[in-house]
Amino acid sequence: MNLRLSSFILPSAILGLGALVAVCLFAHKGSWLHLLYPLGALIVGGLLYLRYPALYVGFMWWLWFLTPEVRRLLDYQSGWHPQSTVMLAPYLVAGLTFFTLLRHSPKLQDFPFFPMGLASAGLLYGFGVGVLKVGMFAAAFDLISWIVPVMVAFHLVVHWRNYPHYRRVTQRTFSWGVFVMGLYGLWQFFAPPVWDQFWMLSAPMGSIGSPEPLEVRVFSTLNSPGPFAVVMMAGLLVLLSGGSLQKWIAAGPGFASFLLSLVRSTWGAWIVGLFFLAAHRGRSRPRLLAALAVIGLIVWPLLSFGPIADAIDARLQTISTLQQDTSFTARFKFYSEFAPQAFSNLLGEGLGSTGVATKLSTGGELGQFGDFDSGVMAIPFVLGWPGGLLYAGGLVWLSSYALRRVKRPDLFAAASRGIVVAVLAQLVVANMVTGVSGMVLWYFLGLAIAARLFHNRNISGAGAG
DSSP: OOOOHHHHHHHHHHHHHHHHHHHHEEEEEGGHEEEHHHHHHHHHHHHHHHHHHHHHHHHHHHHHHHHHHHHHHHHHHHHHHHHGGGGGHHHHHTTOOOOOOOOTGGGGGSTTTHOOOOOOOOHHHHHHHHHHOHHHHEEEEHHHHHHHHHHHHHHHHHHHGGHHHHHHHHHHHHHHHHHHHHHHHHHHHOOOOOOHHHHHHHHHSSBOOOOSSTOOOTTTTTTSSHHHHHHHHHHHHHTTOOOTTTTHHHHHHHHHHHHHOOOHHHHHHHHHHHHHOOOOSTTTTHHHHHOOOOHHHHHHHHSSSSSHEEEEHHHHHHGGGGOHHHHHHHOOOOOOOHHHHHHHOOOOOOOOSSGGGGGGTTSOOOOTSSSOOOOOHHHHHHHHHHHHHHHHHHHHHHHOOOOSSOOOOOHHHHHHHHHHHHHHHHHHTSSSSSHHHHHHHHHHHHHHHHHHHHTTOOOOOOOOO
């Protein structure tokens, strides 16, 4: 594809969809966006999927980055909606990879696609149980949240020959994403916009902070601090893998907003990913160390004094007093009381029994297990032993394959493996296999496998780092 043309199409698609949102809101026709936004996103995504596959994944990620913000703008104008069709947009566009699965389904009997088939079979089992226990709508919604990330990984691995293009688009997309979300996060921290204040007051989340300057736990353009921190963790590791000089501009606001999310587990996961990336060997290793040094010089002044440093330092202090920390004690109690039930549920509760999907079976309110802060327990509790073994077995099998070194040094592939490890490390404290967190896990798992296939099969190593 012509580089100039590709550089024009993706921004034009995003700007066109943004213009649609702006026009509807300016004309006080925000209610139209409930249909027009996901439909417009699907049309643009379909065009890119068919004609410009590398740009398709970039557009998909921008939808994950920005759609929650569109939802908040719409809710601020037309009133709070606990269930919004706007949020379907990234799932619809990512779900186009279902056609890749249909076209290449015979490959599911071959490795490395077979483990993805195992994971999908486990999810279909959980869907069947969920339909019986909580109903079709809740189970179907949850199935989308669980299985779409797996299909995206399948899409990337099938098209492993396009790995250099996916690498370049991913670096560019996350570099700009970190910059945009980082700047917005700083604005949110110092002077939260009225639509974000409205969201914080309306959404049933007690851990998001207060809608006052310097009191917000930054969630930027996403729904809450947890998913935002996971996306930024991945983006900040991608920044270290190379790309344009724009990464230096993105590093400052990106790191500051990431830390202002105050999600300690993701801070630690980023360090895990960083160590994994630092273990990379090859001629690009000196470049990585130089990048770390430069980014450190950029970020250090932001974290040394002022309200940003005060907020981060206060959060760091809680690490030494975890026994008095509310979230830690609540999670410890959850594990100690609920683990026997989660691991002894042989058949499982089925998809739709936990998380946001419970709203569809309880009339709009979170159900009994709406807040489920453990991926380790969510998998057996939701999928039971049959589905859980299939899903976890497929995920572990793929991860063990992806985490092996590739034959050629590739810093981006090392970053992808580091992101996978970092996300898996957080399964103890959150359900990281669904929604945008699941997208981060499976997307970079797919890229790590694609990189391995690309390099190991001696395809022309254009751009090997």
